Amino acid sequence: MTTAATTTRRTLIPFGPQHPVLPEPLHLRLVLEDEIVVNALPAVGYIHRGIEKLAELKDFQQNVFLLERICGICSFIHSLAYCQGIEELMQLDVPPRAKYLRVVWSELNRLHSHLLWLGLLADSFGFESLFMQVWKTREKVLDLEEATAGARIMLSTCAIGGVRRDLSDEQIAQVLHGLDAIERDFESFIPAVITDTTVKHRLVGVGVITQQQAHELGAVGPVARASGIARDLRVTGYAAYGELGLNPVIETDGDCYARTLVRVRELHQSLLLIRKALKRLPATPIAVPVKGNPIGEVVSRVEQPRGEVLYYLKANGTKTLERVRVRTPTFANIPALLAMLPGNELADVPVITLAIDPCVSCTER
Amino acid sequence: MFPFVTTILRALRRGPATRRYPYEVRPPMAGSRGHLVNEPDTCIYCGLCVRRCPAGALAVTREPKSWTLDPYRCILCAYCVEVCPKKCLRMEPSHVRAAS
Ligand code: SF4
Numbered sequence A: 001m002t003t004a005a006t007t008t009r010r011t012l013i014p015f016g017p018q019h020p021v022l023p024e025p026l027h028l029r030l031v032l033e034d035e036i037v038v039n040a041l042p043a044v045g046y047i048h049r050g051i052e053k054l055a056e057l058k059d060f061q062q063n064v065f066l067l068e069r070i071c072g073i074c075s076f077i078h079s080l081a082y083c084q085g086i087e088e089l090m091q092l093d094v095p096p097r098a099k100y101l102r103v104v105w106s107e108l109n110r111l112h113s114h115l116l117w118l119g120l121l122a123d124s125f126g127f128e129s130l131f132m133q134v135w136k137t138r139e140k141v142l143d144l145e146e147a148t149a150g151a152r153i154m155l156s157t158c159a160i161g162g163v164r165r166d167l168s169d170e171q172i173a174q175v176l177h178g179l180d181a182i183e184r185d186f187e188s189f190i191p192a193v194i195t196d197t198t199v200k201h202r203l204v205g206v207g208v209i210t211q212q213q214a215h216e217l218g219a220v221g222p223v224a225r226a227s228g229i230a231r232d233l234r235v236t237g238y239a240a241y242g243e244l245g246l247n248p249v250i251e252t253d254g255d256c257y258a259r260t261l262v263r264v265r266e267l268h269q270s271l272l273l274i275r276k277a278l279k280r281l282p283a284t285p286i287a288v289p290v291k292g293n294p295i296g297e298v299v300s301r302v303e304q305p306r307g308e309v310l311y312y313l314k315a316n317g318t319k320t321l322e323r324v325r326v327r328t329p330t331f332a333n334i335p336a337l338l339a340m341l342p343g344n345e346l347a348d349v350p351v352i353t354l355a356i357d358p359c360v361s362c363t364e365r
Numbered sequence B: 001m002f003p004f005v006t007t008i009l010r011a012l013r014r015g016p017a018t019r020r021y022p023y024e025v026r027p028p029m030a031g032s033r034g035h036l037v038n039e040p041d042t043c044i045y046c047g048l049c050v051r052r053c054p055a056g057a058l059a060v061t062r063e064p065k066s067w068t069l070d071p072y073r074c075i076l077c078a079y080c081v082e083v084c085p086k087k088c089l090r091m092e093p094s095h096v097r098a099a100s
């Protein structure tokens, strides 16, 4: 006689690296019992580009342009993390105006990153019209980036010792005006994200991790904040964040819905930060000259849309660096993802995966 | 999907949000980094731009006088523009098609 326990069959399903909802190649090997995930094993490495090695060959100034290409979404923030590290090694005092402008571009990056994510999340559960509306608004953010920095994605405005571009009064007015239009757009789709029953049905109670799990697994960014951990590196006050003041956005449920709420509220927070920064923009130079080469070791950490990014830089007094090591937020969130999946249905895997906002090209560099 | 119905109706009334690119091209924004141009009359072929270029997109020789840009390698960072002592390099805002 066979018992129920002995007849339970396990199925191995490969999820990714090619999958309609995945913007980038992440592979998960899912072990299923019927429709329920019992285990997941990740595999990354499909788009490794060898950027860390290349950064040891280019000179430390050229690396600003190379390292911002680690990620197409938070490009400015990557260059900011690197520049802040080198500035610490060379003891450069960045002028206040540059620090405020760095906040403006960082938050524009965060805005369009969260909008990109929100669109992809909507796509993952088949809400195509929401996906299109959100991405339409994202275009407005990209337009503001092009109008202020000269490019939609690779801003190339961060420099060691400051920033490369200043904003004129007209540009400031243009950004403020653009932010008003973006905020009006939010009113047209954010209620749908937050209150719609079908959206909630796909997100509430799905992919839960507790605060303790998030802490033990080293989750970062919105994933940690959605589980009640008040961890946001902007609170440490780098660039001009210290003077602008902000409280981390926190939710406590630890499910996909909580992660959505955190990012949606951060959209409003970013609007507020940009407005504050532009209104208080100090009238100082935007960069200090850089002389000599960096020497020593430094760890530089900043908050990206997906969480904390960590740069370790080792310089030996020559033009090239000895070592550049980058720990990206998605890498830190993969263990949390693996803890979220068991117990959920296969149909929820795309949503849970998308809810950590995976950026695989960052992860692999 | 009720909270979204008004948004959808408004979008239907306003028509497409997209442009019929490439038939309809948006005018370039001022200050955009579209493509790199050199003024050969002012260039002194010093090679400073070549040394700075992070992508290895430039080549300069003094004899014969030549300055060449590989548009497929150029990442449009404008780092060379900043360093040029004669200010003969500039970024034009219009984007050129890759094969032109
Ligand atoms: S830096 Fe300017 S002057 Fe010198 S070679 Fe390049 S383009 Fe010519």
Ligand code: SF4
Binding pocket: B036, B052, B053, B054, B055, B056, B057, B058, B069, B073, B074, B075, B076, B077, B078, B079, B080, B081
């Ligand atoms: S714009 Fe940048 S990549 Fe292009 S030639 Fe100049 S320095 Fe090189």
